[in-house]
Amino acid sequence: MEATSKPTLLIVHGGWHFPDSYSKLTGALRTAGFEVHIPRHLSMNQSRPPNADLAADSDLIRSYATSLVEAGRDVAVLMHSYGGQVGTNSLYGLSKNARSAKGLSGGITHLIYMATFALPEGKAMIDKVEEFGHLDRMPVAFGFDEDQSCVANFPKEGLIGEPYADQIDQEELKTYIASLGRWNGKCMYLPLQNTPAWRDDVKLYFIYTLGDLTVPVDYQRSMVQHLVEKEGKTIETIELESGHSPNLTATKAVVDAVVKFTSE
Known part of the structure; x- marks a missing residue:
C-alpha cells in the first residue's frame, strides 16, 4: 500500500493517558507513512473535582473526526482502553459508506479496537467488570479520591504488565509512567448514550x-x-503477546497490524 493511499489515522486514547503517552507509537506510525491525530480527552484535563466525562470526550472526538471527514479524508480510528467507549459512543454515522450514500466524500473506513471496550447500547465499562465478578479488584487496581478522580495504583504491573515492562528500556518505562495522570473515574460507570459506531457499515478489527x-x-x-x-x-482479530499497553511494549506489532488492516 503506497503511503499516499493510507487513511488518516485518528487515535482515541485511554484513561490516565495523555497524547504524549503514545509518542513511541505515533512516531512509529508516522514513520510508516500515516498522518496521525490524537486529541486529548477533556476528562484528562486534571480538574479537581473532575468537570468532564464520557459525554464531553465523545463530543470532542466526534467534532474532531467530523472535521477530518468533512475535509474529504478517509479516516481509520484506533481506539485504546477507555478510548473504545469514547469512539463507540461518538462516531456512528460518519462511515465512508454512509457519507458516500449521501453524495459526500471522506468518512471513517476502519474501526480498530485495541485492548479496549466494544460494548452494546446502554452498557458501561464497569458492567463488563461486574459480569466477570471482578468488582472487588477495583479498589486494588485504582485509587479513587472523594471527588471520584482516580489514578492507576500499580501502573507497571497493571497498565503495562511486569513481564513486558521488564523487556523494554527502563528509562523509556520511567518516562512512560511519568507521562500518566489523574483521570475522571466516573467515566468507567457511564453507559453508552448513542448508537454504537460498530453498527455502521465499516470494517471492524480487534487487537x-x-x-x-x-x-x-x-x-x-x-x-x-x-x-x-x-x-x-x-x-478480523489478531493476538499480541502484550499487557494493556502494546503502544509501548509491542509497538512494531501494533504498527504492523494497523498497516495490514488499513491495506484491506
Whole structure:
C-alpha cells in the first residue's frame, strides 16, 4: 500500500493517558507513512473535582473526526482502553459508506479496537467488570479520591504488565509512567448514550492483548463474541503477546497490524 493511499489515522486514547503517552507509537506510525491525530480527552484535563466525562470526550472526538471527514479524508480510528467507549459512543454515522450514500466524500473506513471496550447500547465499562465478578479488584487496581478522580495504583504491573515492562528500556518505562495522570473515574460507570459506531457499515478489527490485567483478554473475547454472534458483525482479530499497553511494549506489532488492516 503506497503511503499516499493510507487513511488518516485518528487515535482515541485511554484513561490516565495523555497524547504524549503514545509518542513511541505515533512516531512509529508516522514513520510508516500515516498522518496521525490524537486529541486529548477533556476528562484528562486534571480538574479537581473532575468537570468532564464520557459525554464531553465523545463530543470532542466526534467534532474532531467530523472535521477530518468533512475535509474529504478517509479516516481509520484506533481506539485504546477507555478510548473504545469514547469512539463507540461518538462516531456512528460518519462511515465512508454512509457519507458516500449521501453524495459526500471522506468518512471513517476502519474501526480498530485495541485492548479496549466494544460494548452494546446502554452498557458501561464497569458492567463488563461486574459480569466477570471482578468488582472487588477495583479498589486494588485504582485509587479513587472523594471527588471520584482516580489514578492507576500499580501502573507497571497493571497498565503495562511486569513481564513486558521488564523487556523494554527502563528509562523509556520511567518516562512512560511519568507521562500518566489523574483521570475522571466516573467515566468507567457511564453507559453508552448513542448508537454504537460498530453498527455502521465499516470494517471492524480487534487487537487482543493476551497478558492484559486491566482489560483482561476474556473481556475482550466476550465483546467480540457478542458482536459476531448476537449482532452479526464481521471482525478480523489478531493476538499480541502484550499487557494493556502494546503502544509501548509491542509497538512494531501494533504498527504492523494497523498497516495490514488499513491495506484491506
